[in-house]
Amino acid sequence: MDSLSLSGICRHQFSPITMLDFNQSNHRIEKAGFVRKPEKGGLTITQVASPLRRPVIVPSLDNETVDRRDRNHVAWTSVRQERWEGELVVQGEIPLWLKGTYLRNGPGLWHIEDYNFRHLFDGYATLVKLQFENGILIAGHRQIESEAYKAARKNKKVCFREFSEVPKYENFMAYVGDIAKLFSGASLTDNANTGVVKLGDGRVVCLTETQKGSLVIDPNSLETLGRLEYSDSLGGLIHSAHPIVTDAEFLTLLPDLVNPGYLVVRMEPGTNERKVIGRVNCRNGPAPGWVHSFPVTEHYVVVPEMPLRYCAQNLLRAEPTPLYKFEWRPESKAFLHVMCKASGKIVASVEVPLFVTFHFINAYEEEDEDGRVTAIIADCCEHNADATILDQLRLQNLRSFNGKDDLLPDASRVGRFTIPLDGSPYGKLESALEPDEHGRGMDMCSINPTKLGKKYRYAYACGAQRPCHFPNTLTKLDLVKKKAKNWHEAGAVPSEPFFVARPGATEEDDGVVISLISEKNGNGYALLLDGSTFEEIARAKLPYGLPYGLHGCWVPKE
Numbered sequence: 138m139d140s141l142s143l144s145g146i147c148r149h150q151f152s153p154i155t156m157l158d159f160n161q162s163n164h165r166i167e168k169a170g171f172v173r174k175p176e177k178g179g180l181t182i183t184q185v186a187s188p189l190r191r192p193v194i195v196p197s198l199d200n201e202t203v204d205r206r207d208r209n210h211v212a213w214t215s216v217r218q219e220r221w222e223g224e225l226v227v228q229g230e231i232p233l234w235l236k237g238t239y240l241r242n243g244p245g246l247w248h249i250e251d252y253n254f255r256h257l258f259d260g261y262a263t264l265v266k267l268q269f270e271n272g273i274l275i276a277g278h279r280q281i282e283s284e285a286y287k288a289a290r291k292n293k294k295v296c297f298r299e300f301s302e303v304p305k306y307e308n309f310m311a312y313v314g315d316i317a318k319l320f321s322g323a324s325l326t327d328n329a330n331t332g333v334v335k336l337g338d339g340r341v342v343c344l345t346e347t348q349k350g351s352l353v354i355d356p357n358s359l360e361t362l363g364r365l366e367y368s369d370s371l372g373g374l375i376h377s378a379h380p381i382v383t384d385a386e387f388l389t390l391l392p393d394l395v396n397p398g399y400l401v402v403r404m405e406p407g408t409n410e411r412k413v414i415g416r417v418n419c420r421n422g423p424a425p426g427w428v429h430s431f432p433v434t435e436h437y438v439v440v441p442e443m444p445l446r447y448c449a450q451n452l453l454r455a456e457p458t459p460l461y462k463f464e465w466r467p468e469s470k471a472f473l474h475v476m477c478k479a480s481g482k483i484v485a486s487v488e489v490p491l492f493v494t495f496h497f498i499n500a501y502e503e504e505d506e507d508g509r510v511t512a513i514i515a516d517c518c519e520h521n522a523d524a525t526i527l528d529q530l531r532l533q534n535l536r537s538f539n540g541k542d543d544l545l546p547d548a549s550r551v552g553r554f555t556i557p558l559d560g561s562p563y564g565k566l567e568s569a570l571e572p573d574e575h576g577r578g579m580d581m582c583s584i585n586p587t588k589l590g591k592k593y594r595y596a597y598a599c600g601a602q603r604p605c606h607f608p609n610t611l612t613k614l615d616l617v618k619k620k621a622k623n624w625h626e627a628g629a630v631p632s633e634p635f636f637v638a639r640p641g642a643t644e645e646d647d648g649v650v651i652s653l654i655s656e657k658n659g660n661g662y663a664l665l666l667d668g669s670t671f672e673e674i675a676r677a678k679l680p681y682g683l684p685y686g687l688h689g690c691w692v693p694k695e
């Protein structure tokens with residue numbers, strides 16, 4: 138078998154074994170560990186006495202990966218194996234009510250053969266799972282088998298247009314051919330490396346910014362089941378990487394690069410058909426602003442028009458610009474549009490101060506004492522209108538931390554927009570709390586999902602403890618008291634803190650916060666914090682550190 142091929146992977150069962158050397162810290166071992174045993178006749182890929190005592194024998198991705206492990210933080214190092222699964226030893230106590238699977242997606246493989254990718258967002262998707270039941274934790278990860286990933290593995294080179302990487306063209310005609318395929322979307326990546334969502338009908342879908350990169354996966358085996366083919370004829374090639382997904386609907390934005398604007402669309406559970414709610418025309422600029430995410434309230438969709446705009450010329454380039462497929466157009470200004478979900482009518486369209494955000498946190502309707510909606514409040518992780526954050530996420534930068542405080546002095550804050558609904562032409566943007574509370578850097582946020590679109594108090598995010606060059610803390614933001622509680626461990630890179638509410642909870646922060654930590658020494662662990670006290674309640678060491686990941690979702694056990 139080709140050492141990289143997945144075709145020989147067998148099914149496995151778990152058999153218990155006590156993991157004597159597993160616990161390297163002075164915490165008590167509370168659970169027995171499990172290892173995977175191959176079924177009769179199957180090929181062994183994970184045959185181990187203990188995942189930690191001996192190397193796990195699975196298709197490793199290549200020697201390059203191993204070599205680089207010594208030099209770079211594991212957060213920015215390609216995942217070392219195609220897949221792994223096993224039970225983790227838990228230190229502390231996993232609440233018994235926590236039953237279900239946390240899934241986290243992200244770009245975990247940043248090289249093909251000896252060619253290293255440029256940007257964090259270029260990596261081929263690695264899906265991680267943490268399955269909780271009865272205080273036991275089974276973890277696993279697996280590469281998502283997008284066409285882009287499979288083609289790169291087969292041909293030993295990048296074959297599709299990724300975030301910044303493009304295929305290397307043999308000659309000018311090959312480049313021209315690829316450009317032609319760009320217009321049909323054929324040359325665009327389907328590398329679904331950004332987020333993962335559970336639709337109301339139970340399907341679990343990994344997503345990126347290209348529509349073709351909507352891939353259905355099995356949340357237990359992490360197997361890639363196929364593409365979610367949208368059955369409508371709305372066309373377009375790209376969408377927001379962060380749809381708003383509830384049990385009742387899937388809402389997203391389709392930017393229109395030809396007639397600058399956005400379609401606001403809705404898909405019902407059990408269907409693949411998106412229906413148009415309405416359209417927003419851009420107020421300005423040659424192209425729509427980048428819509429990585431957008432917020433909603435109970436009755437409205439907020440459509441952001443950022444001055445960081447898609448750029449058709451940059452899309453065509455073989456070599457990336459500092460802002461990749463985008464360009465900074467301050468003269469085009471910034472706007473927020475508010476569309477009524479029920480009618481598709483635009484009820485407000487205001488100019489706001491220039492801003493840069495990847496992630497909206499939440500939004501809600503502000504009411505006066507008579508219950509009339511007077512304004513929309515929309516919060517985001519706002520990078521102080523500085524688009525250079527995009528270039529800071531180049532792997533070379535991320536890998537070169539030398540102890541200096543290279544994160545921008547005012548890297549990011551909770552930007553709070555106020556959008557008046559009385560016809561005023563301008564909206565406000567201010568910090569929702571003093572940015573020093575979270576180290577003047579923050580991104581990768583989550584909230585209690587029952588507060589989606591409603592007035593809320595708490596957000597969880599990654600923050601900064603200086604000196605650093607990338608968010609290195611977990612922070613609980615109290616937007617009422619305007620205070621933050623921070624979790625930090627030296628040299629660790631935590632991924633997005635994901636809040637899971639306790640069933641039956643009445644308090645907004647009654648639940649747990651899950652994060653995966655990549656440690657400086659190459660190790661890694663799953664971390665559970667109490668959503669209220671923000672104190673650690675459990676951690677479980679992984680057999681090896683995993684690369685940084687982006688966004689997650691929760692699939693409750695029915």
Ligand SMILES: CC(=O)/C=C/C=C(C)/C=C/C1=C(C)CCCC1(C)C
Nearest residue numbers: 258298299300326331345346375462
């Ligand atoms: C990981 C993440 O946050 C963002 C990923 C963005 C991607 C993969 C964007 C891809 C694109 C193309 C391949 C061409 C069209 C434009 C654009 C959507 C930026």
Ligand SMILES: CC(/C=C/C=O)=C\C=C\C=O
Nearest residue numbers: 331495549579580608687
């Ligand atoms: C990881 C990140 C920004 C961190 C900087 O403060 C942004 C990720 C965006 C994509 O999901």
Ligand SMILES: [Fe+2]
Nearest residue numbers: 378429495688
């Ligand atoms: Fe994102």
